[in-house]
Amino acid sequence: MNYIVLDLEWNQSECTSEDMPVDGLPFEIIEIGAVKLNENREYEGEFHQVITPQVYNHMHHITGELTSITMKELQSGQAFATACESFINWCGDDFIFCTWGPSDITELQRNMNYYHMPLLPYPVYYYDLQKIFSLIYEDGKARRSLDYVVNFFNIPLSEEFHRAIYDARYTADIFKKLDIEVVKTYFSIDTYQLPASKKEEIYAVYDDEKYNSYSKYISRGFENKLLVMADKSVTTTPCYRCLRKLKKKIHWFSCNSRIYYCLSYCPDHGFMKGKIRIKKHDNGMYFATRILKLTDEEGAAKIYERQAEIRKKRREKRRRTAATP
Numbered sequence: 602m603n604y605i606v607l608d609l610e611w612n613q614s615e616c617t618s619e620d621m622p623v624d625g626l627p628f629e630i631i632e633i634g635a636v637k638l639n640e641n642r643e644y645e646g647e648f649h650q651v652i653t654p655q656v657y658n659h660m661h662h663i664t665g666e667l668t669s670i671t672m673k674e675l676q677s678g679q680a681f682a683t684a685c686e687s688f689i690n691w692c693g694d695d696f697i698f699c700t701w702g703p704s705d706i707t708e709l710q711r712n713m714n715y716y717h718m719p720l721l722p723y724p725v726y727y728y729d730l731q732k733i734f735s736l737i738y739e740d741g742k743a744r745r746s747l748d749y750v751v752n753f754f755n756i757p758l759s760e761e762f763h764r765a766i767y768d769a770r771y772t773a774d775i776f777k778k779l780d781i782e783v784v785k786t787y788f789s790i791d792t793y794q795l796p797a798s799k800k801e802e803i804y805a806v807y808d809d810e811k812y813n814s815y816s817k818y819i820s821r822g823f824e825n826k827l828l829v830m831a832d833k834s835v836t837t838t839p840c841y842r843c844l845r846k847l848k849k850k851i852h853w854f855s856c857n858s859r860i861y862y863c864l865s866y867c868p869d870h871g872f873m874k875g876k877i878r879i880k881k882h883d884n885g886m887y888f889a890t891r892i893l894k895l896t897d898e899e900g901a902a903k904i905y906e907r908q909a910e911i912r913k914k915r916r917e918k919r920r921r922t923a924a925t926p
């Protein structure tokens with residue numbers, strides 16, 4: 602299996618009267634850069650293509666500041682569909698994407714969808730090396746810029762940043778320095794394509810106590826948020842060590858109907874905290890991602906506190922509303 606280390610540059614609307622955002626394409630890809638490595642992470646080749654925009658014809662000021670790409674240069678590129686088709690062919694049959702951050706695979710597929718191209722085979726797993734770097738070298742939560750980590754590893758600065766092919770090369774250099782077992786254990790899942798049915802829903806367990814230990818579930822799409830939280834496969838809290846269906850100490854509660862928390866207890870493995878995030882997909886459907894994580898007494902106490910805080914706020918709000926004549 603090959604690794605395709607991918608970096609994209611994209612442009613967006615300036616939100617002026619002549620340049621309004623277009624439905625289904627908030628970010629238009631203007632450059633694809635990729636490095637192919639074999640299973641031993643040795644260089645196999647690279648892909649680079651500049652793309653002529655068909656939607657946004659002004660360079661957004663942020664894109665213009667970040668990259669050295671000019672609209673003039675883009676005019677000598679290819680249309681997205683042509684470029685993307687050659688890119689996908691170049692990737693081959695057996696590969697996994699590696700990226701810096703979680704956005705590239707989503708935006709690639711969103712652009713493919715905009716041009717009615719067949720999407721990547723479902724489910725789309727990839728390695729987010731920005732996340733992996735944080736797991737191994739930092740707290741797992743911080744997210745560092747590519748230039749920070751290039752500097753961290755003393756990788757020679759041969760090219761500028763924010764050009765797709767140079768960033769892909771830097772990302773490949775970083776990839777070679779990361780422990781491959783950790784990279785493979787902490788794979789990411791792109792949610793641009795939602796599970797089409799209950800059977801296709803995703804449940805992944807990440808359990809290495811040295812780095813981070815949790816389970817992740819991604820639901821199919823629902824018509825509205827209430828239906829999401831009414832679904833048993835969304836709200837269940839199995840222990841990811843012993844597979845027991847756990848009883849909840851605190852049922853799912855929320856302060857904003859987008860994020861829910863709960864607390865369960867496993868007789869063998871102790872407290873487990875849950876977090877559900879409800880998101881709206883491009884297709885108008887709502888879906889949930891659920892993280893379950895074993896925790897200690899202190900972690901459990903925090904969930905109790907959070908629930909108490911929300912209850913207090915709600916009571917105060919009710920009192921205020923009742924006091925209004």
Ligand SMILES: [Zn+2]
Nearest residue numbers: 840843867870
């Ligand atoms: Zn258990």
